[in-house]
Amino acid sequence: MVVDLNGFFKPSSVAVVGASRNPAKVGHVILKNLIDGGFKGMIFPINPEADNILGYRVHSSLVKVSENIDLAVIAVPAELVLETIDECKKKNIKNVLIITAGFGEVGNTALEQKLKAKLDSYEMKCVGVNCLGIFDAYHKFDTLFLPRYRLTRPKPGGISFICQSGAIGSAILDIASTSGYTFSKFVSYGNATQIDESDLLEYLGTDETTKVVCMYVEGIKNGEKFFETLKKVTAHKPVIVLKGGLTDAGKHATLSHTGALAGDSAVFFGILEQVNAIRANSLEEMFHIAALVEKGVKFKSNRLQIITNGGGYGILSTDAIASSKHVKLAILSQQTTAEIKKFAPTHMNIGNPLDLLGDATTERYKQALEACLKDSGIDGVLLIALYQTPLLTTEVVEVISEAHRNFQKPIVVISTGGEFTELLSRSLRERGLAVFSFPDEAITALDKLIAYQMRAPAKIKTVDKTVKMQKEKKVQKKTAGKKAKSVKKKKK
Amino acid sequence: MVVDLNGFFKPSSVAVVGASRNPAKVGHVILKNLIDGGFKGMIFPINPEADNILGYRVHSSLVKVSENIDLAVIAVPAELVLETIDECKKKNIKNVLIITAGFGEVGNTALEQKLKAKLDSYEMKCVGVNCLGIFDAYHKFDTLFLPRYRLTRPKPGGISFICQSGAIGSAILDIASTSGYTFSKFVSYGNATQIDESDLLEYLGTDETTKVVCMYVEGIKNGEKFFETLKKVTAHKPVIVLKGGLTDAGKHATLSHTGALAGDSAVFFGILEQVNAIRANSLEEMFHIAALVEKGVKFKSNRLQIITNGGGYGILSTDAIASSKHVKLAILSQQTTAEIKKFAPTHMNIGNPLDLLGDATTERYKQALEACLKDSGIDGVLLIALYQTPLLTTEVVEVISEAHRNFQKPIVVISTGGEFTELLSRSLRERGLAVFSFPDEAITALDKLIAYQMRAPAKIKTVDKTVKMQKEKKVQKKTAGKKAKSVKKKKK
Numbered sequence: 001m002v003v004d005l006n007g008f009f010k011p012s013s014v015a016v017v018g019a020s021r022n023p024a025k026v027g028h029v030i031l032k033n034l035i036d037g038g039f040k041g042m043i044f045p046i047n048p049e050a051d052n053i054l055g056y057r058v059h060s061s062l063v064k065v066s067e068n069i070d071l072a073v074i075a076v077p078a079e080l081v082l083e084t085i086d087e088c089k090k091k092n093i094k095n096v097l098i099i100t101a102g103f104g105e106v107g108n109t110a111l112e113q114k115l116k117a118k119l120d121s122y123e124m125k126c127v128g129v130n131c132l133g134i135f136d137a138y139h140k141f142d143t144l145f146l147p148r149y150r151l152t153r154p155k156p157g158g159i160s161f162i163c164q165s166g167a168i169g170s171a172i173l174d175i176a177s178t179s180g181y182t183f184s185k186f187v188s189y190g191n192a193t194q195i196d197e198s199d200l201l202e203y204l205g206t207d208e209t210t211k212v213v214c215m216y217v218e219g220i221k222n223g224e225k226f227f228e229t230l231k232k233v234t235a236h237k238p239v240i241v242l243k244g245g246l247t248d249a250g251k252h253a254t255l256s257h258t259g260a261l262a263g264d265s266a267v268f269f270g271i272l273e274q275v276n277a278i279r280a281n282s283l284e285e286m287f288h289i290a291a292l293v294e295k296g297v298k299f300k301s302n303r304l305q306i307i308t309n310g311g312g313y314g315i316l317s318t319d320a321i322a323s324s325k326h327v328k329l330a331i332l333s334q335q336t337t338a339e340i341k342k343f344a345p346t347h348m349n350i351g352n353p354l355d356l357l358g359d360a361t362t363e364r365y366k367q368a369l370e371a372c373l374k375d376s377g378i379d380g381v382l383l384i385a386l387y388q389t390p391l392l393t394t395e396v397v398e399v400i401s402e403a404h405r406n407f408q409k410p411i412v413v414i415s416t417g418g419e420f421t422e423l424l425s426r427s428l429r430e431r432g433l434a435v436f437s438f439p440d441e442a443i444t445a446l447d448k449l450i451a452y453q454m455r456a457p458a459k460i461k462t463v464d465k466t467v468k469m470q471k472e473k474k475v476q477k478k479t480a481g482k483k484a485k486s487v488k489k490k491k492k
Numbered sequence: 493m494v495v496d497l498n499g500f501f502k503p504s505s506v507a508v509v510g511a512s513r514n515p516a517k518v519g520h521v522i523l524k525n526l527i528d529g530g531f532k533g534m535i536f537p538i539n540p541e542a543d544n545i546l547g548y549r550v551h552s553s554l555v556k557v558s559e560n561i562d563l564a565v566i567a568v569p570a571e572l573v574l575e576t577i578d579e580c581k582k583k584n585i586k587n588v589l590i591i592t593a594g595f596g597e598v599g600n601t602a603l604e605q606k607l608k609a610k611l612d613s614y615e616m617k618c619v620g621v622n623c624l625g626i627f628d629a630y631h632k633f634d635t636l637f638l639p640r641y642r643l644t645r646p647k648p649g650g651i652s653f654i655c656q657s658g659a660i661g662s663a664i665l666d667i668a669s670t671s672g673y674t675f676s677k678f679v680s681y682g683n684a685t686q687i688d689e690s691d692l693l694e695y696l697g698t699d700e701t702t703k704v705v706c707m708y709v710e711g712i713k714n715g716e717k718f719f720e721t722l723k724k725v726t727a728h729k730p731v732i733v734l735k736g737g738l739t740d741a742g743k744h745a746t747l748s749h750t751g752a753l754a755g756d757s758a759v760f761f762g763i764l765e766q767v768n769a770i771r772a773n774s775l776e777e778m779f780h781i782a783a784l785v786e787k788g789v790k791f792k793s794n795r796l797q798i799i800t801n802g803g804g805y806g807i808l809s810t811d812a813i814a815s816s817k818h819v820k821l822a823i824l825s826q827q828t829t830a831e832i833k834k835f836a837p838t839h840m841n842i843g844n845p846l847d848l849l850g851d852a853t854t855e856r857y858k859q860a861l862e863a864c865l866k867d868s869g870i871d872g873v874l875l876i877a878l879y880q881t882p883l884l885t886t887e888v889v890e891v892i893s894e895a896h897r898n899f900q901k902p903i904v905v906i907s908t909g910g911e912f913t914e915l916l917s918r919s920l921r922e923r924g925l926a927v928f929s930f931p932d933e934a935i936t937a938l939d940k941l942i943a944y945q946m947r948a949p950a951k952i953k954t955v956d957k958t959v960k961m962q963k964e965k966k967v968q969k970k971t972a973g974k975k976a977k978s979v980k981k982k983k984k
Contacts, residue, residue, distance in 0.1 A: 029882070106839040151880040152910040166850060167802025170880040171908035175929065178910030216804060244807040247814035249821055253807045253845055282932035283808065283908070310659025311749035312708060315736040316775065322739035329741055347598040353745055358658060388643045388662040390521070416663035416775070418644040418670030437667065440774035 003195065005203040007095035008127055009185055010139040011070035012041045015062055015093070017084055018075035019045030021053050026099060027075040028053070029145040030133070037142035037153065042067060062091040071095040073133065073143050078102030081129070082115060089122045097143060098128030104191050105130050112193055119194050127200075131190030132166030135173070137183050138209055144186075146170055157182020158211030158294045160204045162197055164189060164218050165244070172283060180429050181291060184209040196221040198229040205233035212237060212293035214286050218244045218254040220268075231275040238452050240289050241272055242280040276455050278448050288436065288445035295434035297410045301379040302450045303330035305372045306353035308384035309360040309392060313414070313439060314353030317382055320443040326451040327443060336375040343367045361391045366399045373407040380410040382442065387421045397424055401431040410434075414442050495687065497695040499587035500619055501677055502631040503562035504533045507554055507585070509576055510567035511537030513545050518591060519567040520545070521637040522625070529634035529645065534559060554583040563587040565625065565635050570594030573621070574607060581614045589635060590620030596683050597622050597749065604685055611686050619692075623682030624658030627665070629675050630701055636678075638662055649674020650703030650786045652696045654689055656681060656710050657736070657749065664775060672921050673783060676701040688713040690721040697725035704729060704785035706778050710736045710746040712760075723767040730944050732781050733764055734772040768947050770940050780928065780937035787926035789902045793871045794942045795822035797864045798845035800876035801852040801884060805906070805931060806845030809874060812935040818943040819935060828867040835859045853883045858891045865899040872902040874934065879913045889916055893923035902926075906934050 014034065018027035031045055031054060044067070045053050048060045059065050062072065062084075072093050074084050078100050088096055096119075103112035112129065119126045127134065133143035137156040144151065151170050154177030163169035166188040173186055184207065187200055197217055204210045213233065220226045233239050245254040246265045272279050280286035304327050308314040321327045329352050332340070340350050343364065348357055354372070356364050365385070372378050385396060404411050413428055413435040415421050425435040436442035506526065510519035523537055523546060536559070537545050540552045551557050554564065554576075564585050566576050570592050580588055588611075595604035604621065611618045619626065625635035629648040636643065643662050646669030655661035658680040665678055676699065679692055689709055696702045705725065712718045725731055737746040738757045764771050772778035796819055800806040813819045821844050824832070832842050835856065840849055846864070848856050857877070864870050877888060896903050905920055905927040907913050917927040928934035 024882070102839065146880045147882050150882065150909075150912045152912075163804075165802065165804025165807075167800075167878050167880070168804035168808075171802065171805070171878050171913075174880055174909040174913065178914075218804070218807065242808075244804055244811065246811045249814040249844075250807050250811035253803075253810050253843075253847075282812075282930060284930050284932060308659075310657065310663065311745075312655075312657025312660035312710070312736055313663070315657075315710065315742050315745045315749060316660075316734075318745050319736065319738045319742035320774075322741040347594065351745075352741075355745075355749065386659050386663050388638045388659070388666055390516070390639050390642065417642075417666040420642045421663075421666065422670075438774060438776045440776060 002202050002206055003125065003199045005125070005195070005199070007070045007125070008097060008134055008187075009136045009141060011095070011141065013044065013067055013070050014039070014041060015044040015046050015065065015069045015072045016075065017046040017062065017072055019047050019050070019053050019058065021050055026145045029147065030073060030075055030099070030143050031056070033142050033144060033146075033148060036148060038140040039142065040140065041070075044069065062087045062093065065091065069093050071097060074098045074100060074128075075145070076100060078108070078111065082111075082118060085115065085118050085122070085124070088124065094125060096124055096126045096128075097131075097133055098126060098193070099131060099133055099143070099145065100128070101130040101190075103129045103193070112191065116193050126194040127187065127189055129191050129193050132169055132188035135183070135186040137185070144170065150174075152177045154181060154183040156209070157184065158209065159183045159214060159290045160185040160207065160210040160212070161214045162187055162189065162200045162204065163216045164192070164197070165216060166190070168216050168283070172287065176287060180426060181294060184211075192221050198222065198225045201226075201233055201239065202229045205229070205237065210237070212290050213239045214290050215239065215241045216244065216286075217241065227271050227275055230272070230277045234276045234452070238278055238289075238293055238449065240278045240280050240286050242283065242286045243268060276452055278452050280448075284441065285444060285448075288441050289448055292412070292434050292445055292449050295429075295432055297412060297434050297449065299379055299410060299450050299453050302326055302454060303328050303377060303379045304382050304446070305330040305332070305375070305378045305380075306382045306384065307356065307365070307368050307372060308353055309356050309358060309365075309389060310384060310386045311355050311357075313384045313386065314355050317384065317414070317439040317443065318353050320440050324443055324447040326447050326454065330375070330378040332372070333375050333377050336371050339371045340368060358389050359391055360389070362393045362396045362399055365392070365396055366403075369399065369403045369411070373403060373409050373411075378409070380412065382414065383411050384414045384439070387415060387417055387424055394424060397427050397431070400428060400433065404431070404433055412436070412442055412446065414439055494694050494698055495617065495691045497617070497687070497691070499562045499617070500589060500626055500679075501628045501633060503587070503633065505536065505559055505562050506531070506533060507536040507538050507557065507561045507564045508567065509538040509554065509564055511539050511542075511545050511550065513542055518637045521639065522565060522567055522591070522635050523548070525634050525636060525640060528640060530632040531634065532632065533562075536561065554579045554585065557583065561585050563589060565589045565591065566620075567591045567637070570600070570603065574610060577607065577610050577614065577616070580616065586616060588616060588618045589625055590618060590685070591623060591625055591635070591637065592620070593622040593682075595621050595685070604683065608685050618686040619679065620682050621685050624661060624680035627675070627678040629677070636662065642666075644669045646673060646675040648701070649676060650701065651675045651706060651782045652677040652699065652702040652704070653706045654679055654681065654692045654696065655708045656684070656689070657708060658682070660708050660775070664779065668779065672918060673786060676703075684713050690714065690717045693718075693725055693731065694721045697721070697729065702729070704782050705731045706782050707731065707733045708736065708778075709733065710749065719763050719767055722764070722769045726768045726944070730770055730781075730785055730941065732770040732772050732778050734775065734778045735760060768944055770944050772940075776933065777936060777940075780933050781940055784904070784926050784937055784941050787921075787924060789904060789926050789941065791871055791902060791942050791945050794818055794946060795820050795869060795871045796874050796938070797822040797824070797867070797870045797872075798874045798876065799848065799857070799860050799864060800845055801848045801850060801857075801881060802876060802878045803847050803849075805876045805878065806847050809876065809906070809931040809935065810845050812932050813874075816935055816939040818939050818946065822867070822870040824864070825867050825869050828863050831863045832860060850881055851883055852881070854885045854888045854891055857884070857888055858895075861891065861895045861903070865895060865901050870901070872904065874906065875903050876906045876931070879907060879909055879916055886916060889919050889923070892920060892925065896923070896925055904928070904934055904938065906931055
């Protein structure tokens with residue numbers, strides 16, 4: 001059953017426990033951003049020693065609030081969290097978001113276990129502890145305790161991001177929104193004391209505004225649950241997973257970060273592939289794949305035609321496609337070749353890549369694009385447009401977006417350049433196109449997305465058996481590892 | 493002997509043959525950019541049918557110019573190039589830059605061979621044909637026929653770029669200059685009819701303002717000459733090579749682009765490694781490695797300390813370093829650990845990565861940075877600064893650049909974010925620091941640069957034998973390939 005997390009993303013009323021008058025305090029920044037973000041629900045700052053903060057009436061405790069409270073955002077010191085939870089219980093609050101750090105990640109596992117037991121016994125849902133909180137672009141709900149001038153908030157859109165690490169989440173949110181990418185939901189869940197990555201993933205799987213889920217995870221609380229959930233979600237929307245703690249050194253570092261046990265990476269990646277989740281190798285890559293999905297790039301098959309006005313770019317793209325696992329170079333049909341011949345200058349070579357040459361005009365782009373998109377042997381076009389050459393007028397933006405509207409095939413654009421180029425790229429993004437700066441980043445992202453889109457959900461193996469198998473292998477390996485260690489010790 | 497190419501990059505007087513009154517013509521744009529670029533030498537437009545173009549007196553032919561001409565830039569149709577060369581001979585011009593296309597790359601090899609023979613018999617030096625020409629930031633010499641509003645020209649600096657493809661060159665020049673990177677020289681040499689990539693490389697190897705040479709090559713005219721030159725240049729400055737035409741499909745495409753035979757990639761890369769040239773796998777990568785060199789990043793050994801205020805970034809960076817070939821994670825000395833303990837909050841974990849935590853102040857960065865840079869077991873610092881958190885004040889820019897000035901060890905900065913972040917990153921770049929957006933791109937670039945810097949020139953094997961060996965292998969392979977093909981044909 002999907003855990004209902006609406007109370008965390010679209011609450012009607014929110015209490016900020018630990019709201020402060022001091023602008024340097026987390027409890028102040030959360031309250032301020034909630035107000036400045038344009039949240040439409042009721043806001044109740046809680047502080048025993050203040051009457052009024054930022055124009056809002058302050059209550060000395062949760063139980064003093066007469067209205068119903070959907071969610072309590074808790075930003076009090078760690079030692080006060082347990083009693084705050086008791087207060088929440090008294091006020092019959094069902095959802096708590098605990099920002100506070102100082103639990104398992106600093107070795108205080110006893111306190112975290114006590115908290116977990118209390119939450120469970122109260123049947124209370126909890127996101128956190130040790131987290132940055134939640135951002136929902138559609139409901140203008142924003143608990144991120146980072147100033148708005150330092151972290152640009154994105155506009156409403158299709159990307160949702162589940163992020164164990166607060167810093168990664170906020171940095172990506174910031175760069176992505178500045179680059180024009182749009183988001184539905186963002187959640188930093190820290191130690192996953194109770195609600196974990198699987199619950200969040202399952203919820204986002206059912207969320208209509210979420211087109212693609214990005215995840216940064218260090219450790220997985222419950223492997224079987226996670227992979228079952230992934231399998232369910234990837235059947236109808238892509239999930240991109242970036243894993244921290246792949247190497248021994250990285251694993252060691254996760255312990256002091258979110259207290260997570262990073263586990264065996266090979267097993268993890270093996271199962272990711274089985275459940276058709278997309279594995280990202282870096283933040284950049286996650287970001288690029290998500291950008292494709294956000295722009296609705298959808299492939300029925302994998303034959304790509306390159307159109308370019310830069311020969312070298314055509315060659316680098318050809319190399320990247322030929323070296324990729326899942327993208328293929330399309331072969332122009334005789335009819336398309338004949339059609340292109342009609343408008344092509346005599347010295348233009350007709351093939352894939354289709355190099356329209358440095359003197360390519362907007363009209364030549366239009367004719368080439370239409371001829372290729374009509375070809376049933378072509379599933380999509382990789383369109384390289386280098387705007388440095390003067391004959392390519394700014395109207396090419398119209399030409400590309402018209403072709404994008406008229407044909408039901410993806411067009412992915414690559415343009416490298418400075419201000420003039422950025423202007424046109426931004427314009428294309430606003431018209432719904434995915435635009436990249438370099439061939440390799442685009443083709444790496446396409447390779448992974450096409451692999452996902454071409455694997456029908458029916459083809460995915462049952463996960464139960466494989467998870468069990470992998471688990472057994474892992475146990476064997478661990479035992480073997482222990483044996484090796486004890487041998488080593490003896491040698492000493 | 494190094495071919496003296498000063499006449500191409502810093503001529504005192506230039507003729508533009510084919511200068512035109514029509515702003516749409518290449519001959520007009522070249523003249524205009526030469527003037528607008530602020531070139532200090534004499535400029536002579538040549539056109540039999542005009543008196544005055546852009547305020548410059550026009551001569552009907554080269555021989556009509558009474559002054560000495562260092563360089564003729566030729567932008568006449570292909571069929572007029574030979575007679576223009578005869579004119580150059582009459583005027584005793586030693587250097588010609590032929591922009592004109594329509595030679596070997598469109599199958600007109602006969603014309604290109606005739607041209608080559610003529611150039612050789614006249615003892616004339618020629619860059620081109622089918623190229624974009626030359627840009628020299630120090631001498632404000634600019635023959636690129638692309639409008640300045642579309643292609644931002646970079647400021648004088650340390651990167652030089654040899655690029656067979658004009659489009660790649662211009663796009664990279666544009667994005668790099670907008671991102672704040674600085675250049676010495678840029679040359680697009682097209683078909684390499686006479687002066688080839690090796691001559692250009694050798695010249696840039698001796699050029700004092702060039703700190704790093706970037707090369708995009710499709711085919712190599714003379715392998716032995718190229719690798720000998722590389723060996724000579726890499727002994728004292730890094731050369732980054734990006735190769736187009738790695739795959740069969742890509743190789744096929746190079747033929748119609750610059751008429752180049754792309755050759756065997758495995759052999760090519762093997763020799764690159766032997767002569768300690770840096771192989772880039774993509775345009776992005778070439779760009780990132782060059783950025784490190786431009787900022788003077790120089791490692792004596794390879795032990796890197798990570799300092800971060802984002803735990804997840806620390807973990808991803810640790811994974812990337814542990815997975816790299818040539819970078820190692822430093823181990824903090826007991827003394828450094830003790831020193832950090834003095835200022836670290838109790839819950840801060842002291843190690844590598846050194847996570848200063850989300851509440852890290854500028855002061856904590858200063859103390860950590862100084863403690864690590866003093867440690868003789870640390871060769872450089874990977875400094876992650878995520879500016880989304882409010883306690884990290886803008887003064888951190890001063891702190892980082894002061895540490896950069898005071899210690900003779902590299903600091904490489906990673907910051908991800910929107911406008912606020914970009915502002916601080918730009919400021920750091922201006923103060924001489926290398927700044928990246930993502931951990932992976934930085935560490936991939938560092939891995940390759942450190943590999944180069946740690947290989948002493950003395951260790952490089954003599955190339956003669958190995959080139960010969962590889963050549964023999966290639967011949968064997970080719971013969972084997974031919975045999976396999978003929979077998980296949982027979983089967984059909």
